[in-house]
Amino acid sequence: MIILGLGTNIEPREQYLRKALEEISQRGIKITKQSKIYQTPAWGGVANQNFLNMCIEVDCNLKAHELLDIIQEIELDLGRVRLKHWGNRTIDIDIIEYKGQKFNDERLTVPHKYLHDRNFVLQPIYELYGDVKIDGKSIKKSLENIDAPIEVYLEKI
Secondary structure, eight states: OEEEEEEEOSSSHHHHHHHHHHHHHHTTOEEEEEOOEEEEOOSSSOOOSOEEEEEEEEEOSOOHHHHHHHHHHHHHHTTOOOSSTTOOOSOEEEEEEETTBOEESSSOEESOTTGGGOHHHHHHHHHHHSSOEETTEEHHHHHHTOOOOOEEEESOO
């Protein structure tokens, strides 16, 4: 499975998520599953507005770094500017999981290194797959260890 995490905290947040999904599909990447949209406070202490987050499962014949190139192009097309790490953003698209493979180089770390610390990624994954293990760790157990607010914002976009 290939899981992408999407997040935005700059208005119009829903529109940025919708446009990102459209761009992903238009580039030949098939979206096979889509979580609800969750709202959470900013994570990391830099951004100052609540985020909307979701996860999608995609199917494509791209290698992981090719997929990364495409999603970074989409981020740029949607006005993403990388001023501060964990800062405000129009759209953020992360590769959370890529076919059970591991990557750790200057451009890509998969599984995502903060996966098991972020309820806004864990909850959508749990919604889509139940208690799966990613990187040898239970999604459900990781989620139970996080005491941070999260709420369903939209059922579908």
